[in-house]
Amino acid sequence: MTQHEHHHAHGHDxxxxxxxxxxxSPPAHHSxxxxxxxxxxxxxxxxxxxxxxxxxxxxxxxxxxxxxxxALLIRLQLFQPGAQYFDPNFYNILVTVHGLIMIFGxxxxxxxxxxxxxxxxxxxxxxMALPRLNNWSFWLLPFAFTLLISSLFxxxxxxNFGWTMYAPLSSTYGPPSTDYLIVAIHMMGISSVLGAINIxxxxxxxxxxxxxxxxxxxxxxxxxxxxxxxIGAMPVLAGVVTMVLxxxxxxxxxxxxxxxxxxVMFQHLFWFFGHxxxxxxxxxxxxxxxxxxxxxxxxxxxxxxxxxxxxxxxxFLSYIVWGHHMFTAGMAxxxxxxxxxxxxxxxxxxxxxxxxxxxxxxxxxxxxETPMLFAIAFVVLFxxxxxxGLMLAIVPADYQYQDTYFVVAHFxxxxxxxxxxxxxxxxxxxxxxxxxRYYNETLGQWHFWLTLIGVNxxxxxxxFLGLAGMPRxxxxxxxxxxxxxxxxxxxxxxxxxxxxLFLYNVxxxxxxxxxxxxxxxxxxxxxxxxxxxxxxxxxSFSTPPDLREITHEVDExxxxx
Amino acid sequence: MSNQKSHRKIFIIGGTVGLIMxxxxxxxxxxxxxxxxxxxxxxxxxxxGLLSSVSAETxxxxxxxxxxxxxxxxxxxxxxxxxxxxxxxxxxxHPGENNKIFFFAKNTTEKTMSVQAIPSMTPTEAxxxxxxxECFCFTQQTLNxxxxxxxxxxxxxxxxxxxxIHVITLAxxxxxxxxxxxxxx
Numbered sequence: 001m002t003q004h005e006h007h008h009a010h011g012h013d014x015x016x017x018x019x020x021x022x023x024x025s026p027p028a029h030h031s032x033x034x035x036x037x038x039x040x041x042x043x044x045x046x047x048x049x050x051x052x053x054x055x056x057x058x059x060x061x062x063x064x065x066x067x068x069x070x071a072l073l074i075r076l077q078l079f080q081p082g083a084q085y086f087d088p089n090f091y092n093i094l095v096t097v098h099g100l101i102m103i104f105g106x107x108x109x110x111x112x113x114x115x116x117x118x119x120x121x122x123x124x125x126x127x128m129a130l131p132r133l134n135n136w137s138f139w140l141l142p143f144a145f146t147l148l149i150s151s152l153f154x155x156x157x158x159x160n161f162g163w164t165m166y167a168p169l170s171s172t173y174g175p176p177s178t179d180y181l182i183v184a185i186h187m188m189g190i191s192s193v194l195g196a197i198n199i200x201x202x203x204x205x206x207x208x209x210x211x212x213x214x215x216x217x218x219x220x221x222x223x224x225x226x227x228x229x230x231i232g233a234m235p236v237l238a239g240v241v242t243m244v245l246x247x248x249x250x251x252x253x254x255x256x257x258x259x260x261x262x263x264v265m266f267q268h269l270f271w272f273f274g275h276x277x278x279x280x281x282x283x284x285x286x287x288x289x290x291x292x293x294x295x296x297x298x299x300x301x302x303x304x305x306x307x308x309x310x311x312x313x314x315x316f317l318s319y320i321v322w323g324h325h326m327f328t329a330g331m332a333x334x335x336x337x338x339x340x341x342x343x344x345x346x347x348x349x350x351x352x353x354x355x356x357x358x359x360x361x362x363x364x365x366x367x368x369e370t371p372m373l374f375a376i377a378f379v380v381l382f383x384x385x386x387x388x389g390l391m392l393a394i395v396p397a398d399y400q401y402q403d404t405y406f407v408v409a410h411f412x413x414x415x416x417x418x419x420x421x422x423x424x425x426x427x428x429x430x431x432x433x434x435x436x437r438y439y440n441e442t443l444g445q446w447h448f449w450l451t452l453i454g455v456n457x458x459x460x461x462x463x464f465l466g467l468a469g470m471p472r473x474x475x476x477x478x479x480x481x482x483x484x485x486x487x488x489x490x491x492x493x494x495x496x497x498x499x500x501l502f503l504y505n506v507x508x509x510x511x512x513x514x515x516x517x518x519x520x521x522x523x524x525x526x527x528x529x530x531x532x533x534x535x536x537x538x539x540s541f542s543t544p545p546d547l548r549e550i551t552h553e554v555d556e557x558x559x560x561x
Numbered sequence: 562m563s564n565q566k567s568h569r570k571i572f573i574i575g576g577t578v579g580l581i582m583x584x585x586x587x588x589x590x591x592x593x594x595x596x597x598x599x600x601x602x603x604x605x606x607x608x609x610g611l612l613s614s615v616s617a618e619t620x621x622x623x624x625x626x627x628x629x630x631x632x633x634x635x636x637x638x639x640x641x642x643x644x645x646x647x648x649x650x651x652x653x654x655h656p657g658e659n660n661k662i663f664f665f666a667k668n669t670t671e672k673t674m675s676v677q678a679i680p681s682m683t684p685t686e687a688x689x690x691x692x693x694x695e696c697f698c699f700t701q702q703t704l705n706x707x708x709x710x711x712x713x714x715x716x717x718x719x720x721x722x723x724x725x726i727h728v729i730t731l732a733x734x735x736x737x738x739x740x741x742x743x744x745x746x
Contacts, residue, residue: 231575258736268589
C-alpha cells in the first residue's frame with residue numbers, strides 16, 4: 001500500500017487524495033454545520049490520530065473535574081474532625097473512586113491522548129499504524145467509566161475498599177458493585193494494551209527516513225518504553241481482578257485462606273502490576289519535560305543518551321521492586337532488604353534525569369512562558385516526591401510511615417505535582433500547534449501560580465500529618481490534626497477551583513480566541529512537529545519529511561557549546 | 562513505507578505478550594506457594610508444620626525441671642455460626658512429654674457443615690518445637706445439623722525449645738469449608 005492509499009482505506013475521503021498537497025478544509029465532523037449525524041458519526045468512527053488524541057484529552061479533562069469534585073468532597077469531610085458531612089462508607093467510596101478515576105481516567109488517557117497527537121507528528125508519520133484499533137481503544141473508555149461511575153448508584157453503594165482493591169475486602173466483603181469495577185478494569189486494560197501495541201507499531205514502522213532510534217525525540221522514546229510497561233503490567237491487573245471475580249462468584253479460593261488460598265498473594269500480584277503502573281504514569285511526563293525545557297532554555301537537551309538510558313533503566317527496575325509496597329504485610333528480612341536496595345537504586349537513573357534537566361537550563365537563555373513554569377515546577381516538586389519515596393523505601397522507616405498521610409503526601413507529589421503538572425505543561429506547550437492559536441498567557445500564568453500554591457498548600461502539610469501519625473483512609477481523626485487538615489482543605493479548594501481557569505483557557509483557545517500562531521510557535525522549538533502548519537493538516541505527513549534538511553535547520557537554532 | 566505485514570507482526574507479538582502476562586498472573590498461584598516453600602520465605606511455610614503429625618514415641622524422658630504454659634484460643638472466622646472453644650484454656654506441661662487436650666465444637670445450624678481449623682502460634686520461635694501427634698486440624702471436620710463433638714489434640718513440645726520461652730499461645734480459627742452447592746441448599 002502506498003501512503004495515501006493507506007489513508008484512503010481508513011475512511012477519510014475528504015479531500016486528501018493527493019500526497020503532499022495540503023488541504024485546509026476541515027473534515028465534516030469538525031463542525032455541526034453539516035448536521036448532527038455527520039458530527040456524531042464522524043467523531044464515533046474517526047480513525048484520525050488527531051481526532052482520537054483530542055477525544056482522549058477531552059475525556060481526561062472531563063474526568064479531571066469528576067475526580068477533582070470527589071477530592072473536594074473528601075477534603076470537605078476532613079476540614080474538621082467529627083465526620084460532619086457523610087457516613088464513613090460513602091467516604092470510603094469517594095476515596096476509592098477518586099483514586100481509580102484519577103489514575104485510569106485522567107492521567108493515563110491524557111498521556112495516551114498526547115501520544116496520539118504528538119508521536120506521528122514527531123516521527124514524520126501520516127497517522128498511527130493501526131487507526132481502526134486506535135478508534136476502538138478510545139471508545140472502550142467512555143463505556144468503562146460510565147460503568148465505574150454507575151457503580152456509585154447501585155444498591156450497596158460503590159466500591160469502598162481503596163483503589164488497591166485488596167482481597168478479601170474486594171472478594172469476600174466487597175459490595176455488589178465490585179463486579180462493575182472489575183468489568184470496567186477489564187475494558188480499561190484492553191484499551192491500554194491495544195493502545196500500547198499501536199504506539200509500538202507506529203514507532204517501529206512509521207519513522208521518517210533518517211529518523212534513527214537515537215534521533216527520536218525524548219517524548220517518543222519515553223512512550224515507546226511506557227508502551228512495553230503497559231503490555232507487561234495491565235494484563236496482570238486483568239488477571240488478578242479476574243481471580244477476585246472468580247472468588248466472588250464461582251467458589252474458587254484464590255485469596256481465601258479457608259480454601260487454601262492466600263490474600264497476601266493478591267498484594268504481590270497487584271503490586272507486580274502496580275509498580276510498573278506508577279512509572280506508566282510518570283515516564284511520559286519525563287518525556288514532556290525533556291521536550292519543553294530545551295525549548296525555553298534555547299539549548300539542546302543535556303545528555304540525550306543518558307536520558308534515554310535512564311528511562312529504560314527505570315522501566316526495567318520498576319518490574320522488580322513491587323515488594324516495597326508490602327513491607328508490613330509479612331515478609332522475610334532478606335526479601336525486605338532486597339526490595340529496599342533495588343528501590344533505592346531507582347534514585348540513580350531518576351537523579352540522572354533531574355541533573356540533566358538542570359544541566360539543560362544551566363547557562364541557557366531562559367524565558368518563562370507558562371509551559372516552562374510548569375516544567376520547572378515539575379522538576380522541583382517531583383524531586384520532593386522522589387525524596388519522600390526514598391524515605392518510604394527504607395524498611396524500618398516504612399514501618400512508621402506505612403498507611404499514614406506521609407504516603408498520601410508522597411504519591412500526590414509524584415502524581416499531581418509530577419504527572420498532572422506535566423500534562424498541563426504539555427497542553428500549554430502544544431495547544432498553539434493543535435489549534436493554531438496561542439492560549440491567553442496571562443490566564444495561563446495565573447493558572448500556574450494558583451495551581452502551584454494550591455498543590456503545596458494541599459499536600460505539603462500531609463507530610464507532617466503522616467509523621468505525626470495520622471492514618472490514611474479515615475473519615476474522622478484526632479483533634480490534634482485539625483489545623484493541618486484545615487490548611488490542606490483550603491489548599492485543595494484553591495487547587496480545584498483554579499482549574500476552571502485552565503478549562504476556560506483551553507476551551508476559548510479551541511473555539512478560536514487568541515492570537516494566531518505560526519508553524520514554529522515557540523522561538524526555539526525543535527523537532528518535526530514544528531515544521532507543520534499550526535493547526536497541522538488533517539493527515540500529518542502525507543509524504544515523509546526529509547529529516548536531513550530539517551535537522552540542519554533546527555540545529556542552527558541552538559547555541560552549541 | 563506503510564507496511565501492513567509488519568504492523569500485523571507487531572500486533573501479534575504484542576497481543577501474545579499481553580496474553581502471556583495474563584496467564585502469568587494465574588501461573589503465580591502454584592508458583593507462589595512453591596517459591597515460598599522452597600525458599601522458606603513465608604511464615605505460612607513454617608505453619609505447615611502445625612498441620613502435620615509426628616510420631617508419638619519419644620525415647621528420652623521428659624524434662625521435668627522445666628515447665629511451659631500452653632494457652633489455647635478458639636476463634637470463629639467471620640460469619641461462622643458454630644460454637645467452638647477449648648475445654649482446657651491453659652495447661653502447664655514439661656518439654657518432652659505428650660499431652661492431650663480437647664476442643665469442643667457444635668454445629669448450631671440445621672444443615673450439615675464442614676469446617677477446617679487453621680492454627681497460628683505465638684511466639685513464632687516456638688513453631689518448630691511444637692509437635693502435634695494428633696489434631697482435629699489435620700483434616701476437615703463434618704458435623705450434622707445440631708451435632709456436637711469433642712475434638713482431641715495430642716501434642717509434645719521438644720526439649721530444644723529456647724530457654725526464654727515460657728508461654729506458648731496456640732490459636733485456631735474455624736473456617737467454613739462446606740461446598741458452595743450444599744451451602745445454598
